[in-house]
Amino acid sequence: MYIQGIGSISAQKLNARQGELQMINGGTSVFHCVEPDYKELIPPMQLRRMSKVVRIGIAAAKAALLDAGLEKIDMITTGTAYGCLADTEIFLSKLLQQDEQMLTPTAFIQSTHNTVSGQIALLLGCHGHNFTYVHRGHSWESALQEAFLFSRENAALQILCGGIDEMTNHSHEIIKRFGTYKKEEESIDAHSDGTVAGEGAHLFVMSAEHSPQSYARVQDICLCNTHDTVSNQLQKFLSKQNLLLNDIALVLSGENGDIRYGAEMAALFGAVPDDKLLKYKRFCGEYPTSGSFGMALAASAIKHQQLPRGLNVASVAYHGGTILLHNHYKNQYHSFILLQSI
Amino acid sequence: MNAANQDAVWIASMGAISSIGINVSENFNALLQGKSGVSYPEFVQTLHRDDLPVCEIKMSNEALAALCKMPNGLPRTAYLSAIAAQEALQSFNLNACRLGMISANTVGGMDRSEFFYQDFLSDPQSGHLRDVVHHECGSITELVAHHLGIKDYVSTISTACSSSANAILHGARLIRHGILDAVLVGGADALCRFTINGFNTLMILDNKPCTPFDQNRKGLNLGEAAAYLVLVSDQKMHEHSIQPIAKLSGAANANDAFHQTASSAEGKGNYLAMSEALKQSGLSLQDIHYINAHGTGTANNDSSEGIAIERLFEGNVPPLSSTKANTGHTLGACGSLEAIYACLAIQHGVIYPNLRFQTQIEEHHFSPVQSLIENQQIDHVMSNSFGFGGNCSSLIFSKP
Numbered sequence: 001m002y003i004q005g006i007g008s009i010s011a012q013k014l015n016a017r018q019g020e021l022q023m024i025n026g027g028t029s030v031f032h033c034v035e036p037d038y039k040e041l042i043p044p045m046q047l048r049r050m051s052k053v054v055r056i057g058i059a060a061a062k063a064a065l066l067d068a069g070l071e072k073i074d075m076i077t078t079g080t081a082y083g084c085l086a087d088t089e090i091f092l093s094k095l096l097q098q099d100e101q102m103l104t105p106t107a108f109i110q111s112t113h114n115t116v117s118g119q120i121a122l123l124l125g126c127h128g129h130n131f132t133y134v135h136r137g138h139s140w141e142s143a144l145q146e147a148f149l150f151s152r153e154n155a156a157l158q159i160l161c162g163g164i165d166e167m168t169n170h171s172h173e174i175i176k177r178f179g180t181y182k183k184e185e186e187s188i189d190a191h192s193d194g195t196v197a198g199e200g201a202h203l204f205v206m207s208a209e210h211s212p213q214s215y216a217r218v219q220d221i222c223l224c225n226t227h228d229t230v231s232n233q234l235q236k237f238l239s240k241q242n243l244l245l246n247d248i249a250l251v252l253s254g255e256n257g258d259i260r261y262g263a264e265m266a267a268l269f270g271a272v273p274d275d276k277l278l279k280y281k282r283f284c285g286e287y288p289t290s291g292s293f294g295m296a297l298a299a300s301a302i303k304h305q306q307l308p309r310g311l312n313v314a315s316v317a318y319h320g321g322t323i324l325l326h327n328h329y330k331n332q333y334h335s336f337i338l339l340q341s342i
Numbered sequence: 343m344n345a346a347n348q349d350a351v352w353i354a355s356m357g358a359i360s361s362i363g364i365n366v367s368e369n370f371n372a373l374l375q376g377k378s379g380v381s382y383p384e385f386v387q388t389l390h391r392d393d394l395p396v397c398e399i400k401m402s403n404e405a406l407a408a409l410c411k412m413p414n415g416l417p418r419t420a421y422l423s424a425i426a427a428q429e430a431l432q433s434f435n436l437n438a439c440r441l442g443m444i445s446a447n448t449v450g451g452m453d454r455s456e457f458f459y460q461d462f463l464s465d466p467q468s469g470h471l472r473d474v475v476h477h478e479c480g481s482i483t484e485l486v487a488h489h490l491g492i493k494d495y496v497s498t499i500s501t502a503c504s505s506s507a508n509a510i511l512h513g514a515r516l517i518r519h520g521i522l523d524a525v526l527v528g529g530a531d532a533l534c535r536f537t538i539n540g541f542n543t544l545m546i547l548d549n550k551p552c553t554p555f556d557q558n559r560k561g562l563n564l565g566e567a568a569a570y571l572v573l574v575s576d577q578k579m580h581e582h583s584i585q586p587i588a589k590l591s592g593a594a595n596a597n598d599a600f601h602q603t604a605s606s607a608e609g610k611g612n613y614l615a616m617s618e619a620l621k622q623s624g625l626s627l628q629d630i631h632y633i634n635a636h637g638t639g640t641a642n643n644d645s646s647e648g649i650a651i652e653r654l655f656e657g658n659v660p661p662l663s664s665t666k667a668n669t670g671h672t673l674g675a676c677g678s679l680e681a682i683y684a685c686l687a688i689q690h691g692v693i694y695p696n697l698r699f700q701t702q703i704e705e706h707h708f709s710p711v712q713s714l715i716e717n718q719q720i721d722h723v724m725s726n727s728f729g730f731g732g733n734c735s736s737l738i739f740s741k742p
Contacts, residue, residue, distance in 0.1 A: 007513065075617040082478065092536060093463060096463060108544070109602055112602075112730045114729075116731065118730065119602065119731075120730055126599060127596055127598070129594075129596065130501070133499060134480050135479075140496045152519070176469075177467070209710075
């Protein structure tokens, strides 16, 4: 399966096609995503009613199609762990504050988990298959897995696939109480417990056929199970492709700055030299579908045989070759994606 | 082994809990007896306890927890899910199988989040974290997969009212691609204030027992349920000498791409899903012996669904009924619950009556089945599930 187009909305401004990244957020407190100018993308009347997760999802979808040079796609599959948090909070708050009286439907309608996929279908007039995966740290990878299976079944399909999650003030406060995040003033690089929150929308046009447009080939995907150790599963995943960790030109590690997972990260990638290891969550923050940011970064790097210009990681040297993308959420939901040049 | 069946996906076992029964056999007997689960809410604490009838399972959370042997204090949806999933898995041994679980729900642990949020709104440092920790849809699946010891592949789908039909679709795909040998598929949703009030604002709830496919229908009744099927590959079915209940012969999803909550008048998405499922099955129109319709009882759904069915079947509509008159609309569970009802119809040669039907819908040229039909050869059944976001799914089950 080949990546044909990318729409990226994250805490930084990534232009995957041009191989450029503009650093916007430095990584303390929250990696809020940089919203684009919606004028060209969404009619203003519709935009006013959309919550952030819907706006960024639709904008990234449109950008992905534009990037792939397509006007229509055949099917949509997305992942979102949290769904439409802002609208859920609005409806839930009013329900409780108004004691189940005088409620209006808008927030409820938009709180449904498949709102983003449904709205993209509506906007693009896409009558094809349309799924939304909501499985925590595997939401986006489940959607990608499905795209992968469909592309094997029907080589003609143009598939829109992505991961979308929003951060709200409430969700940030609640997740913080679980001890997930670092102290306000600490950066994601600080040697301490916790990570820094992020959010984003990354949509990809995928196809079984490659073209000059293609960024990279998605060679294989592994959603780790809970039977076996993550290290063993990585080894099996690589050996299925006749590869060793040594053969990988660049590892995009899901390391998120939380030293509590240091041992697991070391067990996985301790042997990888620093110039071949990039911790992508240092740029997008931690959220359950952040692996989709990693994939946009990987695709751009493979296409240009170098990391996006402006990405501030002097220690990493990449000049093309196979990329291994890793993700996890709280040391659960590990996954591996192997990306190669076309 | 029949070579043509190598890609086949079989239904090996089933489990269900709904307002008309706490296992598959109770559900089936209730359908035969024309029992309806509609009542006023007793366990979900809502202001609407006297004006909005629902299809509630008349058991406390504590009683449900005891039934599935899970700790107290978890979301009600997790208990329902575990009860139905345990029934589906108990009937045979899946040793040496790569077993996965694909589950669906629409609001995760919202019933507990409601408690948390009440306190959280007055003070961001208050509210018990144990009440919000299972807020996410995926958390419900995780709780149950962990309880049952399912480790090979676990995922969650949420596509509104078609969610658990789509769990079946995805599970079947994982088997066909050789990723799993067997997979527990289905969905669960418990009643909660969020859902009841949400649907109430849409003004699509009937304040009386609902009347699907009736000209004078007023809306739906919400229900709660969980339902799971175990799908197995052709190879494992033979290796384990499993006597399958039915074969999944067609399964398709399409999008109406018309409106976030309403169906297009002609039911375009409904038509596309049904015709693609039929195409996959390789069956002809007259092979479908029964349609278990989505049939929510809303003006919009039943009209569009009927029009799409008439178009697909070129006017010769097979016997059809909606069992939502019995169970209410169980949202994330209805696709798999009705899939089980479809399999039972094949297994026992019956067609369930569409309760409370009186007057045919003006724009339709058919009426639903009104009394129980028994001792019929039922070879192929179509089961429909349509949802918000234009999400439309259709499944076809066949006699093994």
